[in-house]
Amino acid sequence: MFENIIGQEEIVRTLRSELPQGRFPRSSLFFGPPYAGKLSTALEAARALTCARGSAEWSCGCPSCGMQKELLHPHTVLLGPRYADIEIAACADALMRSRKPATLFLFLRAVRKLTRRFDPSILDTDDARLKGVQEKVARIEEALAECAPGKALPSERELGDILERIISAAAPVAEQVRGDSITIGQVRRLAGWAHLTASGSRKVAVIENADRMQDSARNALLKLLEEPPEAVHLILLSSRRAAITPTILSRLRPYPFAQRSAAEEREVMEKIFRSETPGFESLRAFFLAWREINPEKLSQLARRFIDMVQAAEPAAGDIGAQMAEILPERKAQRDRSSRETGSAFLEELMARFRDLLRGGRVNVDTLEQWNQAVREAHARLETYNMNPSSILEALFYRMRDASRQQGDASRQQGDASRQQGDASRQQGDGARADNERRVSAGERARQEAGR
Numbered sequence: 001m002f003e004n005i006i007g008q009e010e011i012v013r014t015l016r017s018e019l020p021q022g023r024f025p026r027s028s029l030f031f032g033p034p035y036a037g038k039l040s041t042a043l044e045a046a047r048a049l050t051c052a053r054g055s056a057e058w059s060c061g062c063p064s065c066g067m068q069k070e071l072l073h074p075h076t077v078l079l080g081p082r083y084a085d086i087e088i089a090a091c092a093d094a095l096m097r098s099r100k101p102a103t104l105f106l107f108l109r110a111v112r113k114l115t116r117r118f119d120p121s122i123l124d125t126d127d128a129r130l131k132g133v134q135e136k137v138a139r140i141e142e143a144l145a146e147c148a149p150g151k152a153l154p155s156e157r158e159l160g161d162i163l164e165r166i167i168s169a170a171a172p173v174a175e176q177v178r179g180d181s182i183t184i185g186q187v188r189r190l191a192g193w194a195h196l197t198a199s200g201s202r203k204v205a206v207i208e209n210a211d212r213m214q215d216s217a218r219n220a221l222l223k224l225l226e227e228p229p230e231a232v233h234l235i236l237l238s239s240r241r242a243a244i245t246p247t248i249l250s251r252l253r254p255y256p257f258a259q260r261s262a263a264e265e266r267e268v269m270e271k272i273f274r275s276e277t278p279g280f281e282s283l284r285a286f287f288l289a290w291r292e293i294n295p296e297k298l299s300q301l302a303r304r305f306i307d308m309v310q311a312a313e314p315a316a317g318d319i320g321a322q323m324a325e326i327l328p329e330r331k332a333q334r335d336r337s338s339r340e341t342g343s344a345f346l347e348e349l350m351a352r353f354r355d356l357l358r359g360g361r362v363n364v365d366t367l368e369q370w371n372q373a374v375r376e377a378h379a380r381l382e383t384y385n386m387n388p389s390s391i392l393e394a395l396f397y398r399m400r401d402a403s404r405q406q407g408d409a410s411r412q413q414g415d416a417s418r419q420q421g422d423a424s425r426q427q428g429d430g431a432r433a434d435n436e437r438r439v440s441a442g443e444r445a446r447q448e449a450g451r
Ligand SMILES: [Zn+2]
Pocket: 050, 051, 052, 053, 054, 056, 057, 060, 061, 062, 063, 064, 065, 066
């Protein structure tokens, strides 16, 4: 088990020892930076939990492992927001370049990470936005059947054709799970599913971006976590652990995922996504390119944003212009584009903060306030679906206020140390006077001795 997880040796070691001994908890939190392999690891844990033979080697031929590998196991469900279409496009690209069973699996799984979110057992049928989604999902599945594993892969042209159909059918479906937070309806459906007894098998629910949940959904989840049904495992995933409420956190066993090293990320790009394009410095850059976001431009804008925050008096009107650049009106008719860019921009800001701290260009207190402000902006953007440019503008002023307060504080400290300096200079004068007195006392003593 976990043969295909790149990096994360410590987590893998822990899970390899816990799972076979039945020590894997009923409720857990896989947390860590984006692109650390949290979902792949959670899905592998689900496979290990349901494997009929228990050993769950990747080559295991038991029916349960077969279904898990294709993400078709009825006792494993997936929910939570995700940028599913980016991964589908990247995997389709990989499959076209390398028409092999491994890349076919990769593609298949990328598509099912989307379609399984609309599994009838957890679909919130009261949600009007989801009307008709099951027919769309059925169409995607039909197209997928044409390139199912085990069959000979279609010719290059045919395959290209099938993938094209899947990608365009998946686009509107992916839209449904992109930015939205988890609703109370979904959590209720999940609870219903969890309480249904499954004959002899364990059930696993994987909840991605579990920090993006509305209050009502969070309370419903808390109830489920307080009294989890027998044989059900809830695996929550998050790259923003600080945004999860303490009451929920206290019920989860934490599994911290480390940032993958540059070499490991390269390995993921080359081995998993068969990327032949050199020049992506990270997985993040790789996926940003799929989102049509230029990582260099994003990083430049983040640096400028911080410079303006730190500048004493930014020219009025500049901020609006900055916002317009950060949020290109490329697909103005669809606000998801700007939300996505806004979200990528906030991630980029966080990355720049770490550089600033290393370079000593900002103090720890300011940085802590900035981090908090960005986390809240993220929540407003993704959970409450607010307008990105007003969120970024509010963030700008909040960061500038924090920076100025700290500036004032350090100026006051400066004044205080100047005063201390004066005091010690005076003390210095005092000491010199003392010395002179001692010298003159010595001289007097010598003069007296000389007599
Ligand atoms: Zn098995």
